[in-house]
Every structure is written in C-alpha cells, then in structure tokens.
Amino acid sequence: EFRRFSLERSKPGKFEEFYGLLQHVHKIPNVDVLVGYTDIHGDLLPINNDDNYHKAVSTANPLLRIFIQRKEDADYSAFGTDTMTRKKNVLSNVLRPDNHKKKPHIVISMPQDFRPVSSIIDVDILPETHRRVRLYKYGTDKPLGFYIRDGSSIRVTPHGLEKVPGIFISRLVPGGLAQSTGLLAVNDEVLEVNGIEVSGKSLDQVTDMMIANSRNLIITVRPANQRNNVVRNSRTSGSSGQSTESSLPSSTPNILGNLLQGEEESDEEDIIIEDSGEPQQIPKAAPTSESIESLSQIELLHESTQNGFLPSSEMNLNHSAGSISMEYEAPEPGRKSLEEDGTIITL
C-alpha cells in the first residue's frame, strides 16, 4: 500500500504524532510498526524518535519516502549503511526476507532499544593510570551496589612522597551495577565524582555527592589493579599528554565539562500530577531551553519559508502545534504509564 500526504516542513511536530498520523492514514491504529526512510545516500534508516524524525523531514529532498513494516515481521538487518545500494529492492527484501538469509547478518538492535549503558569514558583525555566510569543506573533495576570508605594513598607532591587521605571503594554488592559491569573494583581510589574532585571532602560528603548524582554517576578512579590499563600507542599521542605526571591528582583533567552537564540535565526531570491525573514529566520553562532547540527551530523555519510546503504533498496536514503541550516532550522511555491525551492532530 502506498500513501502520499504532506507535512509542514517548518513544523514537523513530534514523532509520536507522526506515528499516529501514519497509523491513521494506513488505518492500522493498533498495529505496531517500524518506520524507515531512505536518506540521501540511499541508506535505509529508522524513524523512531523525534530526532531522527526531524532529521528525516529536514533532509527530504523534496520527497520523503517512508517504509513501514509490521513490527513482528520486521527485518532489523535491513537497516544500516548501504542498504539501498546493496539491495535494490528493499520492498522485496522486506516482503520476502527468507531469500536473503544465506549470510547471517549481525543483528543490531533498534535505536529505540538503545539506552545509555555503563561504560568507561574519556579514555583519550585521562592519564593512563586513571579510569573514568559512568554508571548508568537509568533503565535498570540493578542497584548501584558499592560501598566506599576512608583510606590513605601515596601521592607524588613537590615535597616528595606523601601519605594523603583518600576515598576508596570498599565493597561491591553481588549483582549490583558496579560488580556486574566490572567497572569498579574493591580498593579503587575515588578521585572525582561527576567532575568534582573529592580531595579534602569527607566520606559523608562524598557519599552524599554520589547519591545526589546516582542517576548518572560518573566516577574517576585510580584502579587498584593497574595492569588492565589502556595502553596507548605512544606516550605523546592523545590529548592529555599527562601520563608522565599521572599520579598527581591535580593533573586530573577536569574536562567533564558541558557535555556531561547537558546530558545530565535531560535525565532527571521531575514528575507532576495535575488534578489527580496521570504523572507527566515537568518540562523546562521556555527561557532556559532556548539554546539548541530553539536555534534549530529557527533554521527549520527559515528553510520552510523558502520551500513552503513539500511539493509532493497530496494531503495537507493541519498541524495544530499550538495545542501541543510542552509537557509531552521527551517522555522517559520505560515510563509506560505516560499517556498522551493532549495531542490533537486534525487532518
């Protein structure tokens, strides 16, 4: 089945609305589908969130061709680089996937199933002896699962070797995030918590800092076991170049910076229940969210005033953007109880 309809390029709206629209025009309101499109390189790419939906709309030139698959029949392997050039007929591929089962593809899960996971980060900017670990609690039921204690460590200072107090990992809870990811080990020395040095802070202070950041905890440690360190190709490579003085805590680059802060902002939205209704995320008030979002909005607007509506449009989509409440922006995945009752799309 093929459908053609138009979208307002300047106000593409939300993915959810778009998805509803697709279900509506295909008259499949209760069927889960995968949505894909071909980008300018001919790759078949998924549309499953606001970002790639906006990207798809903005790169449509002039036509946005969209493929819809029933979710249970979906061939995930179809997505990816070179999909369109490799397989001339995607549709046949989609409809008769068995023909192409000769070579097993590496199955990559859908981006919608992606979530940030715990990992070692900033390897390129940290001294080799240090390790920066992100424990991503979000979306798992696992406890963080570790304990910290006071201790002392030997530091190289201008006055020679000195014993200084430090904070150490004292215990891992079996099955906890720390233990199961293997990112932290007993006796690792904690140097920073979310970019803030712990030297001079008490055990209780560091505990409170970690708990306050528990939803996205980034700990810089000096692992007790220094044998598993990342070995760089040459000492001069990498952006830090500080490996020679790595034992100095002061040399720890404090470049956690804005990226982390920014990420952190988005992951911790409070929830409001109005008039005993359903819980919703509390959005940011307009002035503070100006920075990137509004900027891209302006660009889009600019583009659309040049192009007007997409020429290929057959149906006009009256998008009542005004009625769309900010509160439904970026719903938390996993928070299934969220309902979207404020969205109104008229055709």
Added chain:
Amino acid sequence: MRRFLRPGHDPVRERLKRDLFQFNKTVEHGFPHQPSALGYSPFLRLMAIGTRSGAIKLYGAPGVEFMGLHEENNTVMQIHFIPDQCQLVTLLDDNSLHLWSLKQQGGASELREEHRFTLKGPPGSPPSATQVTAVLPHSSREVLYLGTESGSIFVVELPSFRVLEDRTITPEAVLQRMPEDNCNRRSCELVEALREHPKNPDQILIGYSRGLIVLWDLQNNKATHHFLGSQQLENLYWQRDGSKFISCHYDGSYTQWPVSSDNRQPEPLENTVPYGPFPCKAISKIYWQTTKNGLPYIIFQGGMPRASYGDRHSISVIHGSQQTAFDFTSRVIDFFIIFTSDPAAEFDDPSALVVLAEEELVVIDLKSAGWPAVHPPYLASLHCSAITCSHHVSNIPLKLWERIISAGSKQNVHYSSMPWPIDGGTNIAPDPPQRDLLLTGHEDGTVRFWDASGVCLHLLYKLSTVRVFLTDADPNDNMNTLGEDEWPPLRKVGTFDPYSDDPRLGIQKIYLCKYSGYLAVAGTAGQVLVMELNDEDAEHVVDHAEADLLQDQEGYRWKGHEKLKTRDGPVQFEAGFQPFVLVQCQPPAVVTSLALHSEWKLVAFGTSHGFGLFDHQQKQLVFVKCTLHPSDQLALEGPLSRVKSLKKSLRQSFRRIRRSRVSSRKRRGGGGNASEVQEANAKFDQDALQEMELAPVQRKIEARSAEDSFTGFVRTLYFADTFLRDSSRHCPSLWAGTNGGTVYAFCLRVPPAERRMDEPVRAEQAKEIQLMHRAPVVGILVLDGRSTPLPEPLEVAHDLSKSPDMQGSHQLLVVSEEQFKVFTLPKVSSKLKLKLTALEGCRVRKVTVANFGSCKTDDYSENDLAVLTNLGDIQIISLPFLKLQIRYPCIRKEDVSGIASCVFTKYGQGFYLISPSEFERFSLSTKWLVEPRCIVDMPEVTSNNHVHNRPGTENAARKS
C-alpha cells in the same frame, strides 16, 4: 557561554555583597555549660564565671557582658579579682595562672588575657611542691600569695608574675614558734585558705588542711599566732572588724576564734555543728556578716546530716531565729554575698546571696522578709527542661509584646522586687532595633517566651500545655510543702527540672502569628493545640478533634506510644495563651511540621503518616492526606526506628570502651593484680581493634527509591495565595513536602468573612510534584510577580508589607536537602535549579528567607535564602536566581545537635545551641547586629592610702 561566567565577577555586585552580608558570632545567651568557678568584685560590681572548657564570662548590669577563653581549654578552678583594679586572676586545673584585664578600646571595654604563669619549683622537687591550692591577691595590688599542696606559700609580683623567692613562707618558718608538742611537719601540708586581715594588710591568715591556722606577720616574716584546730579545715572567714575569724570544717562544724594582741595560746570561742548531732557533711565555705541590730547572718554551704540529707545541695542562712537551708536543684559550685560597698561602714549589712549551681544561678534577697529569690535578667537556664524546638518571631507589635509581658508578670509574683544587685559597668549598646521573641519548646510540654531583642535573653512568659491532658503525675503533689517544725528547714529554690513526667508532652513545633496572637503548638504524641491570647484567667472546655491520617489504609498496627488522654470538662487556664482547640493525630506520631494561617483561620499539621488541615474557626477537620508508602513498615509501626543507628552506636561504644580502658591503664600504676588486668585489657583492646579493622567505616552508595523508609514523613507545610489552577484566578492553597521528595498542592476554598461560619472550607488536590532525586523537601516558597516571597498572613492587612504582585506570574521554589528548584506557576515547568549536594557534597538542614539591608543606604534591601548545611556552613543564596552569594563556616559539623537547633530570624540573624543551656547568637547582616557593648570604669577610690577596712576581694577559693 553563560555557564563560563562565574558568579562573583561582577564588581558592582561584589561591593553590594560587602554592604549586605557579614558573619559575626555576637553573644552567648543562657547559662554557661559546666561552670566550675565563681568570682565577684564588690569594687567593680562584676561577677565572673569560669567553666570546665576554659571559658571565663563576666557579668554586670544587664547588657554588660564579657567573655574570654583560655587557650588551653582547661577547667577554670578559681577566679580572683585584684582589689580595686579592672583585673582578675584565674587558676586552671593545669596549675597555670592567667591575668586578665578589662581595657578600653574604641570606646568600649574589652576583656583580654595579659599574662600567663606557671609556678616552678626548684629542680627535682615533686609537682605537689608547686601545685597551687589557694590564691590571695593582696590589697596592695602588687603581689599574689599562692598557697600550695606542699604547704609553702609563694609570693609573686604583679603583673609580671615574678616569684619573690626571699618572701616565700615555708612550713619550717611557720612551725618555728609552735608549741613543742604540736610541732609536726605534717600539720603544714596543703594550704587550704589564705585570708588577708581586714584592717591590717600586713597580716594574713593561713589555714592548713589538717586544721592548723596561723596568723602571719608579713612585715616581720613570722607567725604571730597559732590556732590549733583539731578538725580538717575547709575554709576561713574574717569578721569585718578583724577581731574574730571563723573556720569551717570537714565534719560539718564551724569554729569562732578570737584574735587578741597578746601572746596567749588562742582557744576557740565557740564550736558549733549546726545540723548535728549525727555525722554531718563538710561545711565548705562560710560567711559571718554583721548587721546593725547585732544579729549576724551566718551563711554556709553544706553541713547537712550525712545519712538523711547528704545528697542535698544546700546553703544555709541563719539570722537570729530565722534559719533556712536553701535546697538547690544541682551541685553548688560556689557562692558569694553582696554587702555594703562602703568601706567605712561599720557593718556588713548583707543584701543578697548569689549562688552559682551547676545548672543555674540563684540570687536570694536577704533584705526582704521570707528571703525571696530575685529574677535574674540574664544567665537564664534555657534547659530547665530540655529544649526540643525553637521558633523566632521578629518585630513583635507593641500591643502583643505588652500583653505577653503582662501575662508573664502575673507568673512572677513570688520573685523579689529588689533591683538586680550585680550592676557594674555601663551598657552603651544602642537600643535594640525591634522587639524580637524567641520561643523555645521543652520536653515537659512548656513553651517559654524569651525577649531576644538584646544581649540579655530574658524570660517573659512561660506557657504550659500540660493542663489540657491527664498525666500520671498528680498536679497536687507538692514536694516543697514542709511543716513548720521540719528539720533541717529546707526550701527548694531554682527552676532547673530536667525530669519530664511524660515524654509525650514534649513540644515539637511552634508557630506564632504576631498580628492575631494566635499560637499553634504541636507535640510528640501527635497533639496540635491552637491558642489565643487572653489577658484574664479563664475556665473553658477545649474543643477536641481527631485526625486519622491513615484513613483507608488497613491492617497496620501502631506500636509506638499511645495518644495523650485529655481532661474532660472545663479546664482552668491562667492569663496568657489559652488553648481552645486540640487536634490529635492518629496514629499519635510526633508532629513533624506545622503551619498556621491566622487570616484563613486554618492550621495544617503533618506527621510521618500524612498531613491534615483543620479549620479552627468552625472547629472542623477539612481534610487529611495519607502520604505513607504502603511498604513503609518502619514509619507505620512506631517512633523512628533505631535500626540504622544501632550499628553505629555499637561501633562508637566499642571505641569509647577502648579509649576509657586505655586511659585507665595509663593512670593505674604497677602492682601485682594490675598487670593481670592489664593483660586482659590489652587482649580486649586487640579484639576490639580487630573487629574494627574487619568492618571499617563505610558508606553504601545507593540511589534513593520510592520504597525507602519514611518517604511519607511530612517535612514542611506552607500556605500561599497563588495561581494554582490557572493564571487568571489565584486562590488559597496549602503545600506539603515529604521526606521522599514529593510536593502536594491543595487548592482551598475559604468562605468570605461574612459567611465564614456558614460554609465549610473545601480543599481539593491540585498538583503533586515528585522530585526525581527524591531528597527530602525542607522548604516551599512562592514568589510573587516581582519575585518577592509572599508576605505572611495579615502582614498586608497591618500595612507592614506591600501587597504581593498578583499581575506577574508567580514562581514556586522547592528546597530539598540536595537541590533548590524554581518552577513556574500555575503550569509547573522547571525554570532554574541549584544542585548543592552534587556540587559540594553538603545537604540543606535549615533554610529561611531573610531580608538583608545595606549598611550604606537605608533604601536598599533584598531577600535571600539563608541556608545551614549539614557541614555547619551557612550559605546565602540569592532570590530568585539561586546564586550562591557567600559562605561562612559556623558550626562544627560534628555538632549535630547544634545544627539541628539552629533558627534563623527574618533579618539575617540566628541562634543555635552550643550546649544544652546556651544559645550562640550570630548575625549574617551588616545592618542588624546585637552584641554586647559596654564600658567598665574604675569607680572612684574613696581613699588612696589603702584603708583596708573592707574585707578585700571576694575570694572564691574552692577545691573540687
């Protein structure tokens, strides 16, 4: 780029901050913790109190206060003023002597330490040779006589503390002219007392511990008389004319000795055991004061019959046939008598007895019949019953102030009308800028109203909530009713009474509306009382309601204390705040938050189970809301469980045991059995140590979850007239914040005044906000269209505040222990936040809006948040932009009770407990500063050639 602009780089703002904020600890209110010594200067009319922590505090007329601290933090053993000087000498328990003086500096007097000195004996001599036991500042002001444990008396020059070795009075010299049969070296061990002759500065009286008393001639350097006491000596006192002296003894006796000019061996005139014939306790200090009518006042400490009254802390006053043994609530540290200050007067003519007990200061008027107590203007015992909460109200309207004072004066009729007798120095501090009340809630169910406007924290009125309830203690049970023929004639004095009849009576939250005189008080057993100020005594029934906070939650059993039983029928109340409504929460858990809106006549209260709203006009419960998480068993079952702290306290007690064993081992010398014990101890130590190494202090790192305990604990309640539903209509609202990071907002409908009694108050939940970081919500605040906090109820009606801006959009500030967040209203979207804990690792303990005025211009002031963190730091955070302005370390982070007791005032001052009995006052403002500022001038000395017909300086020589 904004985030790279660091705060504090704007020079204009920096300058303004200097004009607005300044941190000072200004004065300590209350009674010094663990007093250890007392001194008095009749010349300066100043009293000095030393403490076990090495503090020394001077008090004179109300407002005249000085404080000093010995660097060593050792116990102050003795305090002696130098006669006719603004100087005093202290003796610490490390045997060091310190010379302090009052010097004028910049128009005000200051107490400063001038010199310190430790007596050193010849090389090789035992420490007892120089252990100072008695100090006598000589009236010549040039020398100090130091009696020692070895019996030698050293003479040191003032103020240099140079030892005049040739003038040392050795036991050998003393014994030279002794009658042969009594000549025993041991009779000169330990100098117990040194007293200068009241008329002849060349003679001093030396009392040795074993009973020997010697009159020493300083000119000829020889003993003129030996008085052979048979009893162990405690103290000595010269009579005014120098013809007799009194010695008091360990066996509870005192002896009068005549001093004649001839060389006869003196015999005692009279030996009395006032509370004999059964064995008595020691009389440790005695006064013999002469009067015009010939009957002396004999005033002594102790001497009670050992078996039946040995545990009493008493001071007896005997005047002719009158005899009273004042029975103090705690150990007597020391006392002195205030008598005529005219050196030429013939008689002592005592006017007041000043007693420093361990927990309070008691002054007895000796002039008035019945010897009533004098109400002290300072040194109030804040802890007569333990303080459980405090509440500060700034700028009290004069009318309310006068009514409270009048209610208080009716309670104080049994006090003497004598003006405060210790009246040295001049208070030159400016009058307090406003009338401030500090209300303290106590464990025994009382609320005390203190005048906190100035330097002297003065009790105005005491309110008791006990009358409303039926308690185990019989109110008619009066321990003090003693018959006429009771012996000894004990009379209880003082107010210190730390024993609570019923812990459920304890006051937990107080809210006073200064405009309407409504007072709400909430306690440990879920009781909430609303009171009204009545100038007359009244008898009425207290309306009673119950608030079932568990509502439809079922199957839970409260294992905590029962609710308080109420008294049926009308209750008699004295003038003052009289309760008219009692709401009892069910389960009767401790009330954790309280808010009163006097304009809407509503009171809101919260416990660990939920919160409720009560209409105290119609006396109707409006609604209750259960905040309990179903899985939260701990909160359900009873008072806060000790599960978590148990481990910690075990660990601590382990350490304590270890420490005490180590120290006791140090003290213990050798000996057969001891080594065995030592070994056992060492083994124990090792075990304990091993235990500790196995389980080091560690902290679990875990995200908070909805299932944690006590998430439903209501931490804060707040009334606001704001835009809750839509931006066109504002309405009364009630906000509640819980321990689990939830904020509830209820829309209230309060009937207009004319139909207030006819229509019910309605409430409807409008919002519920869950902070994702789930930290306890400790403060909720609504900012109006000008970003100014909403005024208090009735503030606008009394023209004391601009009416709030209802045109611009309102904002909601939610303060959790970890973050400050500003949301828009009525649509809740997040606007700003400050993540304090994530950045600094500290948590918010107390937060208040404070108004800061500029010290440069009168027309500038701003509202900021004053915040106390769990590290004891005070931070000032700007409104509405949540920028950290300044940070001051204030309280040690280990001082948990100090941090918990802190209250901020509305104008940037604050109080916190530095001990159970003392508030430290501090100021964050440059403009509002209450601190002592006083001058002590040298009074005119009537005659310059040292007519020493005055019995010198009060000598508070005591050994403990």
